[in-house]
Amino acid sequence: MSKTTSPVRCPIDQSPVVPGYIAGNLRMYRCTSCGTAFTHPMPDNAFLQKYYTEFHTGEGEDAGYSQEAKMVRKHGAQYRLVKSTTGGKIGRMLDVGCGKGFFLEIAMRDGVICEGAELSDTGVDYANTKLGVKAAHGTIESLKDHFGPESFDTVTMWGVIEHLPYPMDTLRAINYVLKPGGWLFIQTGAGNDWIDRLLPGVNQWYDPPMHLFVFSPAGLQGAMERAGFEGVDVDSWYDISTSRRWIRLIRNGASAIALRTIAELLRLKTPGFQQTRFPFASEMSAAGRKARSA
Numbered sequence: 001m002s003k004t005t006s007p008v009r010c011p012i013d014q015s016p017v018v019p020g021y022i023a024g025n026l027r028m029y030r031c032t033s034c035g036t037a038f039t040h041p042m043p044d045n046a047f048l049q050k051y052y053t054e055f056h057t058g059e060g061e062d063a064g065y066s067q068e069a070k071m072v073r074k075h076g077a078q079y080r081l082v083k084s085t086t087g088g089k090i091g092r093m094l095d096v097g098c099g100k101g102f103f104l105e106i107a108m109r110d111g112v113i114c115e116g117a118e119l120s121d122t123g124v125d126y127a128n129t130k131l132g133v134k135a136a137h138g139t140i141e142s143l144k145d146h147f148g149p150e151s152f153d154t155v156t157m158w159g160v161i162e163h164l165p166y167p168m169d170t171l172r173a174i175n176y177v178l179k180p181g182g183w184l185f186i187q188t189g190a191g192n193d194w195i196d197r198l199l200p201g202v203n204q205w206y207d208p209p210m211h212l213f214v215f216s217p218a219g220l221q222g223a224m225e226r227a228g229f230e231g232v233d234v235d236s237w238y239d240i241s242t243s244r245r246w247i248r249l250i251r252n253g254a255s256a257i258a259l260r261t262i263a264e265l266l267r268l269k270t271p272g273f274q275q276t277r278f279p280f281a282s283e284m285s286a287a288g289r290k291a292r293s294a
């Protein structure tokens, strides 16, 4: 279809977009309303499957996503967030994109009845056999009838939504398996915040096909609300502890100012920067509850 008959629109709120970034042969656009950036056209499932298989084998079993000590520390903080926000009433919990199941293991040891959904075969195997954590293979969209409607009190999705080609479908499927009033917790990279505006598109999240979406705080809130969640609270300065928040702020700020200065001195304009990614960025977390009435 040509651009005149089918203009690119924001997948969250259908607003017009402006061209954003180019990574390889993938393009990202930014919504003029909510500020979320997304890949378009979206790579198909065959491409993504191949990409992730190569990513996992390339990194080896014990690298990449499997930096266990770091993950356990992060998951401990995430579990404390869930426990305090729900007032200890976690109920039956599902972790979407559970990986090898380390987050679920922490919850299980604390007496929570929980399950996971995961696309990676090795992740599901590890969770089931090594950790004794119940994990099902597939996307939440494909597993929602396996779990059934209104079957969970809490759903978590840590560092997953930015990798998904159709996050609105995923959020609706999560809403389906949650009981009315049930909680959804999300953690993802933050875009369109102060650091992103200071150095547009330079932070680590703009690297499709690894990250297909870079949500803004407003975009993440809007996406959750449109999928049937209410009372959505976004913490756009998320980290695992208060001291880590400050360290990240200072590191991000110093890097941004240094890079901005270099860019000004060299008179580099944004196009020259568009294909360079730096390992600094903000993260955010969000919590909301499934609306009690339709």
Ligand SMILES: [Zn+2]
Binding pocket: 010, 011, 012, 013, 014, 015, 031, 032, 033, 034, 035, 036, 219
């Ligand atoms: Zn939008």
